[in-house]
Every structure is written in structure tokens, then in C-alpha cells.
Amino acid sequence: MTARSEAEDADRGYTFSELMVAAAAREIGDGELVFVGMRLPMLAFLVARRTHAPRAVGLFENGVVRETPSVELLYTMGDPPNLLGATQCGQMLDVMSLLQQGRVNVGFLGAAEVDRFGNLNTTWGFRDKEMLRLPGSGGACDIACLARRTVVLLAHNRGRLAEHVGYITSPGYGTGSGWRRAQGLPINSGPSAVITTLGVIRFGEDGEAFLASVHPGVSVEEVLANTGWALRVDDDLVETPAPRDQELAVMRELDPNHFWTH
Amino acid sequence: MAESKLMTMRDAIARHVPSGSTVLLGAQLEQMIPFAAGHELVRQGRRDLTLVGPISDILFDQMIGAGCVSRVMAAWVGNVSAGVGYCFRRAVEHGVPRKIDVVDYSNFTMALALHAAALGVPFLPTYATLGSDLLKKNGNLREFFSPVSEEKLVAVRALRPDVAILHVQRADAQGNAHIWGSLGVVVDGARAARKIVIVAEEIVEPSVISSDPNRTLVPGFLVEAVVHEPGGAHPSPVQGYYGRDHTFFAQYHEQTRRVEDFEDWLARWVAGASDRGEYLKQLGAERVQTLGVKEHSYSAPADFGY
Numbered sequence: 001m002t003a004r005s006e007a008e009d010a011d012r013g014y015t016f017s018e019l020m021v022a023a024a025a026r027e028i029g030d031g032e033l034v035f036v037g038m039r040l041p042m043l044a045f046l047v048a049r050r051t052h053a054p055r056a057v058g059l060f061e062n063g064v065v066r067e068t069p070s071v072e073l074l075y076t077m078g079d080p081p082n083l084l085g086a087t088q089c090g091q092m093l094d095v096m097s098l099l100q101q102g103r104v105n106v107g108f109l110g111a112a113e114v115d116r117f118g119n120l121n122t123t124w125g126f127r128d129k130e131m132l133r134l135p136g137s138g139g140a141c142d143i144a145c146l147a148r149r150t151v152v153l154l155a156h157n158r159g160r161l162a163e164h165v166g167y168i169t170s171p172g173y174g175t176g177s178g179w180r181r182a183q184g185l186p187i188n189s190g191p192s193a194v195i196t197t198l199g200v201i202r203f204g205e206d207g208e209a210f211l212a213s214v215h216p217g218v219s220v221e222e223v224l225a226n227t228g229w230a231l232r233v234d235d236d237l238v239e240t241p242a243p244r245d246q247e248l249a250v251m252r253e254l255d256p257n258h259f260w261t262h
Numbered sequence: 263m264a265e266s267k268l269m270t271m272r273d274a275i276a277r278h279v280p281s282g283s284t285v286l287l288g289a290q291l292e293q294m295i296p297f298a299a300g301h302e303l304v305r306q307g308r309r310d311l312t313l314v315g316p317i318s319d320i321l322f323d324q325m326i327g328a329g330c331v332s333r334v335m336a337a338w339v340g341n342v343s344a345g346v347g348y349c350f351r352r353a354v355e356h357g358v359p360r361k362i363d364v365v366d367y368s369n370f371t372m373a374l375a376l377h378a379a380a381l382g383v384p385f386l387p388t389y390a391t392l393g394s395d396l397l398k399k400n401g402n403l404r405e406f407f408s409p410v411s412e413e414k415l416v417a418v419r420a421l422r423p424d425v426a427i428l429h430v431q432r433a434d435a436q437g438n439a440h441i442w443g444s445l446g447v448v449v450d451g452a453r454a455a456r457k458i459v460i461v462a463e464e465i466v467e468p469s470v471i472s473s474d475p476n477r478t479l480v481p482g483f484l485v486e487a488v489v490h491e492p493g494g495a496h497p498s499p500v501q502g503y504y505g506r507d508h509t510f511f512a513q514y515h516e517q518t519r520r521v522e523d524f525e526d527w528l529a530r531w532v533a534g535a536s537d538r539g540e541y542l543k544q545l546g547a548e549r550v551q552t553l554g555v556k557e558h559s560y561s562a563p564a565d566f567g568y
Binding site: 084 | 290319338355367369370389396442443445446505506
């Protein structure tokens with residue numbers, strides 16, 4: 001994570017995690033089915049519900065369907081507050097069936113590594129040429145294969161934005177244009193955005209990543225210096241919009257001690 | 263009335279889960295993980311177990327660290343709220359305390375593997391894992407060309423555990439079990455397994471079970487043993503009984519970074535407690551009470567009358 005001082009956060013009026021949550025929330029359309037996940041994406045889903053997407057529905061891999069925020073901060077999707085007041089507590093196959101039918105509009109994922117074609121690795125890490133075993137896919141591979149859009153959130157540094165991932169846990173656009181189709185993956189699926197601590201990356205028709213926006217106070221040079229390949233920059237590069245007051249108010253109501261958005 | 267299947271955890275594990283077994287644990291994901299059963303497997307010195315489960319939170323990590331495991335078939339192994347599992351990493355990276363094989367699934371393909379076994383068919387098709395390295399490395403996921411449509415699919419081989427150990431809210435003495443809250447793969451897991459051991463927070467009369475048959479997710483005729491073990495899922499939560507002990511997961515993370523620290527942890531919480539009652543005593547009445555239900559929230563009754 002690129003270090004930002006608390007003084008800078010105070011000047012700006014929000015933290016970079018809050019900016020990422022707001023950017024993630026804007027990836028959710030009203031009425032959409034969302035594979036939520038935990039931590040920042042969970043907050044993003046709740047922000048979207050309370051602002052521009054009041055009819056979005058949240059799905060969890062344990063089978064839970066939820067439309068309202070839980071009464072307490074969650075550490076896992078199986079925490080009792082996530083089940084109290086849920087719309088449905090079904091089985092894993094109930095939510096995975098919607099995913100495989102192509103009815104899930106957007107799924108959120110984290111990753112240890114993402115590469116220039118949006119492939120994700122959460123299985124094997126590498127440090128000083130040593131292999132580090134990471135926890136694995138969970139539902140990430142399923143979401144990356146089958147959701148109409150996937151949005152990835154991660155810290156931006158050269159180690160994590162690598163030219164090639166060491167292991168494809170969750171496929172993005174593979175080696176580029178046409179690859180997903182050749183693998184047999186559904187049409188209209190694949191990575192839509194990678195929201196990092198420095199900017200937002202999107203993908204061209206050829207499946208390759210490009211820098212679509214930089215966060216306020218971040219230079220393009222800083223992004224490129226922290227990316228493990230020659231990242232293309234959009235001709236229409238913009239600044240990531242700052243979180244709106246209403247978005248920040250929801251985040252701070254749900255996460256008053258900045259447990260997730262420090 | 264049929265003979266009671268009630269027995270102690272010690273007897274259930276001794277009779278039904280020998281070394282070399284393939285064991286499904288953690289079918290309800292982060293909820294209702296049968297930690298008490300896992301600890302008894304460690305105490306009875308089981309070896310060469312194959313652990314099966316979508317995610318396991320820290321139970322798989324503990325059993326791997328204790329040397330009970332030769333193979334893991336799972337989608338995710340670690341500590342859900344704290345990050346990696348150090349015992350899992352030591353075993354995979356350095357063969358400590360022994361080498362293990364890891365067969366990587368995704369959650370969906372794990373669910374389909376159990377569903378196929380539950381249906382009694384050799385495989386089920388899916389698009390999930392196409393293009394991934396899971397498909398390349400896991401021999402139980404095989405690409406094939408659809409016989410009814412012009413496309414590639416993945417055949418997920420049926421996975422039949424020798425025994426499923428399922429923690430539930432309540433069961434009768436025959437093993438008819440009510441489960442609510444996080445279900446995950448429990449319904450398929452129960453039908454896929456050759457044997458089921460039920461671990462229940464409460465033992466109730468059969469009339470309680472039959473008053474709400476939609477909630478009977480495991481029928482007793484499939485069950486070999488019923489263990490009454492209140493608190494048996496701690497530190498994982500049981501809806502309506504106790505919450506998740508987040509601090510315990512964080513402490514486990516801190517206390518198992520080095521192998522010698524894990525040995526101390528195991529000596530205290532597993533070897534140092536002869537059964538679940540002892541474990542809960544060590545945990546302390548205050549902590550147990552803190553995790554208890556603060557405010558009950560009962561569902562509206564369903565009318566089965568006619």
C-alpha cells in the first residue's frame with residue numbers, strides 16, 4: 001500500500017480506502033445482482049444500496065441473499081448478524097446457479113496478484129524466488145468465470161500488478177482478445193475494473209488493461225512506476241471522482257471506527 | 263421407538279472415523295464448523311486423513327499442524343478473518359510436520375462434486391474453472407465436449423466422503439437434524455457421504471423435529487451417530503446459540519506463526535483439554551457468556567395444520 005499520511009487524509013477529507021469504496025459502489029447499477037464478498041466490497045454494496053442503487057441485491061457464497069445492511073460490522077459472511085434479517089438463507093448451489101445462468105451482474109474480488117489481462121492469483125505467492133502458499137480460490141474462480149462483470153480491489157505496487165501472474169486462480173482475459181471465448185467461458189463476462197490505491201484500470205476490446213483514472217493527488221508517473229508492465233494510459237484519462245458527502249456519511253455510519261476504511 | 267444413536271464424541275470418533283478416512287468438515291462454511299470433533303480426531307492420533315470442505319477456517323489448519331492430514335481437497339484454506347493459515351503454509355512449503363497433497367477446487371466445483379455424489383452420478387458439468395490453473399492441476403476437473411451442445415465444459419468428478427461430520431442446532435436421538443442459518447453445502451454433503459456423524463447443540467424430542475419438517479435438512483436414517491456437544495463449534499458461530507469469537511481467530515493467527523508456538527497452542531487447547539467440557543472451562547464462563555445470544559429473534563411459526 002502506498003503510504004499516505006494522516007495529515008494528507010485530513011486535508012482531503014477522506015481516506016484512500018474510502019475513495020476505493022466509493023469507486024467500487026459506482027460499479028453497481030440499480031436492480032443488479034451482486035456477488036458481494038467481504039471488507040471494502042461489502043461497504044461498497046451498502047453505499048450503492050443507500051445512494052444510487054436502492055434495488056441492488058447482494059448474494060453471498062454461503063447461500064445468503066441480503067438486501068439490507070447487517071446491524072453490526074461483519075468479519076465473515078457467516079457472522080450471525082449477516083443472517084439475521086436476510087431475505088434468504090439458501091444453499092451455495094442456489095446462488096451459484098444464478099451465477100452460472102449469467103444472472104449475476106457484478107462480482108467483487110480481491111487478489112494477491114493481477115496481470116495486464118486481468119488474470120488473478122490467490123493461490124501461490126512469490127518472495128525472493130520462494131513459493132508461498134496462499135489460501136486459494138474460495139469462490140473467486142467461479143465469479144471470475146461466470147459473473148457478467150468482475151471488479152477487483154487491491155493495493156497498487158509492482159509486486160501485485162505483475163506482467164504475468166504466477167498462477168491463474170481466476171481467469172481474466174487470459175492472453176488477450178478472444179481468449180475467454182476459446183476457453184469456453186460465457187460471452188459477456190470478464191473483468192470490468194481494477195480499483196487500486198492509486199487509480200482505476202479498465203480493459204480494452206483486446207483484453208489488455210489501460211489506466212482509466214488516477215486518484216486525486218496521484219500522478220500518472222507514480223502509477224506507471226508502481227505497475228509491473230508498461231501500462232497503457234487512456235487518451236481520455238480522468239481523475240477518480242472524490243467520494244460524495246452522502247457516500248462518506250453511509251460508510252462512516254456503517255464503519256464508524258474505520259475498521260475497513262483506515 | 264428406534265434405538266438411540268446418542269454417544270460421546272470420543273466413541274463417535276473412535277467407531278466411525280479411522281485413520282485414512284476422507285472426512286467432510288465445515289460444510290456450512292464459516293458457521294457451525296465441528297471444531298470439537300476435529301480436536302477429538304487430533305487427540306485420538308488419526309493419521310493420513312483426507313480433509314474435504316469448501317473453506318474450513320482454522321480447523322483444517324489445526325489438523326494439518328497436528329500431523330493428522332495427508333491430503334486436503336478444498337477451495338480455500340486459511341483463517342477467514344485474519345488471513346493465511348501458518349500450519350497449512352508450513353506443510354505445503356516445507357513439509358512440516360509432514361508433506362500434504364492439496365487438490366484445489368473452487369467453491370462451486372466443490373459443491374458440484376458433492377452434489378454429483380449426492381445424485382449418484384459420476385460427474386456434473388459446469389463452465390466454472392474454464393481457463394484457470396485449477397482446471398489444469400486438479401485431476402478431478404476434466405474438460406470435455408458437450409454431447410448436446412457445441413461447447414466445452416468441465417466435468418466435476420463426484421466426491422464421496424467416507425464420513426461427514428455436521429454440526430447442527432438440534433437433533434433427536436435418531437439423528438433427524440434441524441439446521442438453519444448458513445447452509446453452504448450441508449444438504450449435498452449429507453447425501454454424498456457414506457456415513458454421517460451429527461454433533462448437536464441440543465437433543466430434542468422427535469416431535470420437535472417433525473413439527474417443522476422443512477427445517478429437517480438431514481434425515482436420521484442416514485446418520486450413524488449423534489453427539490450432544492454444546493459449544494462444539496466454538497470459535498465458529500451457531501445461529502441462535504452463540505456468536506463468532508473473532509478474538510480467538512485473531513489470537514490463533516498470532517499464536518501459530520512459529521511451529522513451536524503452534525505446538526504450545528495445541529498442547530493447551532487440544533491435548534490439554536480431555537473433552538469439550540474441559541475446553542469450555544479453559545475458555546472461561548465469562549467469555550462463553552459474552553458470546554451467547556444477546557437478543558433472541560424467533561422466526562414466525564409456520565402452520566402445518568390442515
